[in-house]
Amino acid sequence: MTAPALAIRMNGIHKSFGSVRANRGAQLEVGTREIHALVGENGAGKSTLMRLLAGLYAPDAGTIEVAAASGELRDVTGWSPADAITAGVGMVHQHFMLVRTLTVAENVVLGREPVRGGMLDTAQALRDVRRIGEQYGLRVEPERLVGELSVGEAQRVEILKTLFRGARILILDEPTAVLSPLEVKELWSVLRRLRDDGATIVLITHKLDEVIDISDRITVMRHGETVARMATREATPESIARAMVGRDVRLRSADEASPSTQSAIRSPRSSLSVTNLVVMSRGIRAVDGVSLTVAPGEILGIAGVEGNGQTELIEAIAGLRAVASGTIRLGERDVTTASVRDRAAVGLAHIPEDRHRRGLVLDYSVAENLILGDQHRYAGGARRAWALDDARIGANAEDEIERFDIRPPDGALPARALSGGNQQKIVIAREMGGAYDVLLASQPTRGVDVGAIEFIHGQLRAAREAGKAVLLVSAELSEILALADRVAVMYGGHIVAILPRREATEDRLGPLMTGATDPTRPAA
Amino acid sequence: MTTPATRRRVEEALLPPLVALLVALVVGDILIILVGQSPSAVFSLMLSGTWGNWYGFGQVLYKATTLICTGLAVSFALRAGLFNIGAEGQLAAGGFAAAVMGLVLPAGTPGLLAVPICILGALAAGGVVGAIPGVMKARFGAHEVIVTIMLNFIVLALLNWIVASHLHVPETLHTPDMRAGTVARLMDWVPAFHGSAVNASLFIALAAAGVVGWMLFRTRAGYELRAVGLQPDAAEYGGVTVGTVWMKAFLISGALAGLGGINYVLGYKYYYEEGFAAGSGFLGIAVALVGRNHPLGVVIAAFLFATLSQGGLAIHALVPKQMVEVLQGVVILAVAAAVPEVRRLVMGARSGAAT
Numbered sequence: 001m002t003a004p005a006l007a008i009r010m011n012g013i014h015k016s017f018g019s020v021r022a023n024r025g026a027q028l029e030v031g032t033r034e035i036h037a038l039v040g041e042n043g044a045g046k047s048t049l050m051r052l053l054a055g056l057y058a059p060d061a062g063t064i065e066v067a068a069a070s071g072e073l074r075d076v077t078g079w080s081p082a083d084a085i086t087a088g089v090g091m092v093h094q095h096f097m098l099v100r101t102l103t104v105a106e107n108v109v110l111g112r113e114p115v116r117g118g119m120l121d122t123a124q125a126l127r128d129v130r131r132i133g134e135q136y137g138l139r140v141e142p143e144r145l146v147g148e149l150s151v152g153e154a155q156r157v158e159i160l161k162t163l164f165r166g167a168r169i170l171i172l173d174e175p176t177a178v179l180s181p182l183e184v185k186e187l188w189s190v191l192r193r194l195r196d197d198g199a200t201i202v203l204i205t206h207k208l209d210e211v212i213d214i215s216d217r218i219t220v221m222r223h224g225e226t227v228a229r230m231a232t233r234e235a236t237p238e239s240i241a242r243a244m245v246g247r248d249v250r251l252r253s254a255d256e257a258s259p260s261t262q263s264a265i266r267s268p269r270s271s272l273s274v275t276n277l278v279v280m281s282r283g284i285r286a287v288d289g290v291s292l293t294v295a296p297g298e299i300l301g302i303a304g305v306e307g308n309g310q311t312e313l314i315e316a317i318a319g320l321r322a323v324a325s326g327t328i329r330l331g332e333r334d335v336t337t338a339s340v341r342d343r344a345a346v347g348l349a350h351i352p353e354d355r356h357r358r359g360l361v362l363d364y365s366v367a368e369n370l371i372l373g374d375q376h377r378y379a380g381g382a383r384r385a386w387a388l389d390d391a392r393i394g395a396n397a398e399d400e401i402e403r404f405d406i407r408p409p410d411g412a413l414p415a416r417a418l419s420g421g422n423q424q425k426i427v428i429a430r431e432m433g434g435a436y437d438v439l440l441a442s443q444p445t446r447g448v449d450v451g452a453i454e455f456i457h458g459q460l461r462a463a464r465e466a467g468k469a470v471l472l473v474s475a476e477l478s479e480i481l482a483l484a485d486r487v488a489v490m491y492g493g494h495i496v497a498i499l500p501r502r503e504a505t506e507d508r509l510g511p512l513m514t515g516a517t518d519p520t521r522p523a524a
Numbered sequence: 525m526t527t528p529a530t531r532r533r534v535e536e537a538l539l540p541p542l543v544a545l546l547v548a549l550v551v552g553d554i555l556i557i558l559v560g561q562s563p564s565a566v567f568s569l570m571l572s573g574t575w576g577n578w579y580g581f582g583q584v585l586y587k588a589t590t591l592i593c594t595g596l597a598v599s600f601a602l603r604a605g606l607f608n609i610g611a612e613g614q615l616a617a618g619g620f621a622a623a624v625m626g627l628v629l630p631a632g633t634p635g636l637l638a639v640p641i642c643i644l645g646a647l648a649a650g651g652v653v654g655a656i657p658g659v660m661k662a663r664f665g666a667h668e669v670i671v672t673i674m675l676n677f678i679v680l681a682l683l684n685w686i687v688a689s690h691l692h693v694p695e696t697l698h699t700p701d702m703r704a705g706t707v708a709r710l711m712d713w714v715p716a717f718h719g720s721a722v723n724a725s726l727f728i729a730l731a732a733a734g735v736v737g738w739m740l741f742r743t744r745a746g747y748e749l750r751a752v753g754l755q756p757d758a759a760e761y762g763g764v765t766v767g768t769v770w771m772k773a774f775l776i777s778g779a780l781a782g783l784g785g786i787n788y789v790l791g792y793k794y795y796y797e798e799g800f801a802a803g804s805g806f807l808g809i810a811v812a813l814v815g816r817n818h819p820l821g822v823v824i825a826a827f828l829f830a831t832l833s834q835g836g837l838a839i840h841a842l843v844p845k846q847m848v849e850v851l852q853g854v855v856i857l858a859v860a861a862a863v864p865e866v867r868r869l870v871m872g873a874r875s876g877a878a879t
Contacts, residue, residue: 320760341763350761358761361751368747372762379744386743 005071007032007169007200008053013062015048020417022048023059024224028202030217032067035191035201037211037232040221040244041449043419046204049221050171053202054091055084066169085111090167092158092175095356100147105129107146108161132163136190148282150307159190170194173204174447182510183305188214206244206449208237209478220244245451271296271347271469272317272438277326279312286312288493289326294438294469299460301484302473302495303504304513309493310473311353314442317471318350319343320358330438344373347437351427351444353473359427360415367397367411370430404429405455421452432459439463442473457483477506477513489513537821541814544858545828551854552847561842570848573838574831580838582710582720586787587830588823589722590615592729593784594808595826596736597654597777599817601668603740604773605753610657610672611781612805613679614650618782620683621649622789623796624691626702633704639790642705643728646786647779653679654778655771662767668774676805684798698797707790723791730823732783737819749773781805807833810856828855 008030015023022045030036038046052059053066058078065073066087076083084090098107105125114124129142138156146154155175162170170191176184191201191214205211211218211232218235220228220243228243272294279287287309294300302310315321317328319340328336330346338346352358360369371378371393378388378396397411406418406425415423424444432439441460445453460483463470474480480487487504489497489512497512553563574580594611601608608614625645629638657671684697691699707724711717740746751759752769760766788800811829815821829852836848 318761339763339765340761344763352761357755358757361755361758361762363754364751372751372758375744375747375762386745387738388742388744388747 005032005067006030006065006073007034007067008202009063009065009073010049010053011063011065013049013052013064014060015045015052015057016060021224023052023062025062025226026221026224027226028053028219029229030200030202032071032200033195033198034216035195035203035214037215037218038202038204038221039206039208039211039218039240041206041419041421041451043421043449044221044244045224046221047173048224050091050173050202050204053084054089054171055079055081056091085165085167088166088168089171090162090165090169091171091173092155092162093173096154096158098146098154098157098161100145102146103142104140104144104146104149104157104160105142107157108132108142108164110161112165128164129160132160136160136163136193137186138190150311153307159187168198169200169202171202171204174206175203176205176207176210182514184210208240208450211235211240212237222246241450245449271331272471273329274313274317275327275329277313277316277328278324279309279316279321280324281312281321285324285493287316290490290493290495291326292471292488292495292498294471296437296467296469297464298486299464299470299472299484300498301480301487302471302490303477303480303487303509304490306475308490310442310490312493313490314350314353314440314471314473318348318352318440340373341376347435348440349431349434349436349438350440351431351442353442353446355423355427360423362416363414365412366401366406366415366418366426367393369415369426370397370400370411370433372430374430374434400429400433403433419449421448424448424452424456428456428459432463436468438469438471440471440473443475444472445479446475477509480504481506537816537818540862541816541821541825541859544814544855544862547858548851548854552851555847555850556843559843559847566839566842566847569842570831570835570839574834578714578716579718579720580834582717582722583834584827584830585710585722585726586720586792587833588826589726589729589787589791590784590804591807591811591826591829592733592823593787594781594804595811595815595822596729596733596819597650597781597784598808598812599815599819599822600736600740600780601773601777602812602817603753604749604769605756606658606661606770606773606777607669608654608657608672608774608777608781609669609809610653610675610679610778610805611784611808612801612803613672613676614653614778614781615784615805615808616683616801617653617679617785618646618650618779619785619789619800620686620699620796621645621782622705622786623699623702623794626705626790626794627700629702629704631703635705635707638705639707642702642790643783643786646782646789648782650782650785651775651779654781655775658771658774661774662770680801683796687796687798693795696797697799698793698795700795702789702794705790706794707786709791721792723787725787725791728783728786732780733819733823736780740819745772781808807852810852810859814855814859 006029008028010026010028013023013026026045026049028038028049038050040046048057051057053064063075064077066076066089068074076087099110108129109125114121114128116124126142133140133142138160140153140156140160146157149157175187195201203215212235215232218230218232218240219226220240222244275291277287277290278285290313292300304310312321316323319338323336327334330343330348333346335343335346356362361372375388378393379386394411401409401411404425406422406429415426444460445456448456460470460472472480472483481504485501487499487501487509488495489509491513556563556566574584594615597611597614598608622642622645625642626638629641653675656675657668660666660671661668687697687699693700710722711720740750748759748764749769751762752764752766756766784804789796807829811822811825814828815825832848832852836845839845839847
């Protein structure tokens, strides 16, 4: 079998940002009609390499070639994003590039608007978007405002946008982070259909099961270099992981890591109880009558497709969103209307779903971030002076950097300079490093590498063993199944089922997550 | 400890304003050549007319005093993510309140009592005017740029009306002389400053810069304020009430601008006069931007703009003094292009980090 014609060839790519060398001599060869997985830990330079391909940056050195319509490779080094789009190279970004105040359809057609009589032909735009959406099974209502969409829906809009522009080479940056298992399967079928139509797909990911599932060939990056290339059928998760981190890694598996329910001490009193909670968001009951309890020494996992009220539920419990009705109790205390700081004082810790927006002040140093939410405890001593105590802040940073293995171990660095996994460790260290009883962990491993996932899961298990009550929200079912003692499924603002871990199988949860009634249980 | 990191931060802070200044100098050279003069002659005249003699230097210090206050006002608000375009009105209100305090106090009130009362009046009046956009934003979501711009018109018109109809000395547009609360001119201590308006307000403005720096970078309030400015969602998550910080920041910002009013009123004329604030509020925006929102940078930038402004008078013999206004404009434009904060303000919030 001869090698297929190449669609992309990148050679000797170097790219630095200030003192950070994102790519150093990276290579990539992707054949036409191929789904190619680009894998590596966070900070390995995958996204940078793909942004170079999409024309968003120009390389410091190296060549980029992309197949023209004739099939011949053409040197396109340093082209512009507009050139890339014209040539049929489209990128779906990890951080969405959408105009929040425009509708789905308007976003999709932006830059290529159908025009009638000098005006935007809205009807045509809606038709086009609906057609492409149906063709590829990308469900999203074209008339809704993008600002109202969940993360998962926004991503579908990004994919629609790329397809609308007639992309032949499709780059997807961590596309499955926000999708349910069913949606992932749908996406896979979309991608396979595209490939069979002649498209070339590059998938940036660090989820090994996905790589094995969908890709034809694999390129592994580490520290900005290409360290391995292989055909997927010859690869195993272990061999890929070894190439990614440069050492053997214990891979998580739901069976092996099933929670030790027997060791969990079930206390009759609950640490967190939510009763008939209603939270409004943009005129919709985003959380619609949710009741749940979490006991000390228990992890309650909330499974569900993103955008079904999980964000609003967690933010309401955290005190970041007003409650329309219902109560929230921490231990014996009603905290329904308490401030964020008061809730923290009664023992609530919170790992927020978006560390870039909420969890960290990216321009603050690691040390400063490690006291966020606790800053009032670092202002002076008995005299209640206003000044912050730099010595204690520094000591706290040194201590937590060591305990939580934050790298590089320098509290003076801005949080922005750290990799995703280490940024998340800052959040984890701050929230789990002190005293607390109840932990809200929302997407705790989103966008972090394999090594950090291992570490964070270990921390969550240790918290349970230490008698903490943990409410875990994750878009990744495997994470819920690996950690939770009980699994709640959220759909349309409701908790549609709460199952003990042993009854919570992927087959049973999948339909529940997409709104189907539980076939194995009669309606209550 | 981390010398390379510190050095990079210093470079990042200093490089854009220096480049902007260089660009302004080059553009200035071209303009001067175009009007048929020698740049070296014009610039040396500018230097000798400002830093080159005691009177000129005194005038630079005097002009810098007001600009330090308005520059601090704008930069303090910017640190909280707020654009205060209203320093002009806050400055005028501060000056007016100081003058009124000086009128109300009985003659012969000891300075130790009268001066602080006048200063408090300036702080309070500026603070009240400043607090309005803060409250409007926190309570009703009104955009502070619109509110502060409109408030400038309202405040200035209101003050003009009060002065013109109730408080002016006949045939003038100013209030009667204060009875108490004036501060010493520097020429009282250093005779060489003779004739220049520089006065003890300079030290109050410098002290204010020190206090602002301490507050922003050393205190819990500053930590929370800067977090609100950088990432309001993260600040909220960290237990900070964002709306309250906005209100406090605008209150303090307005008070700082109001403080600038004492320079003219307590230290120079001893009365409030219509139009004394003209331009100082807006120049405060330029000072804040060139000073990179750092109190030390603000002080340096205030001296720079004061030098340009006083230098304009000195070079009048060779080139039109409007030349200096053009130069100021070029500095501001160049800084606006070079300083990331400005780009961020203009372009909206930036997205998170890559990979």
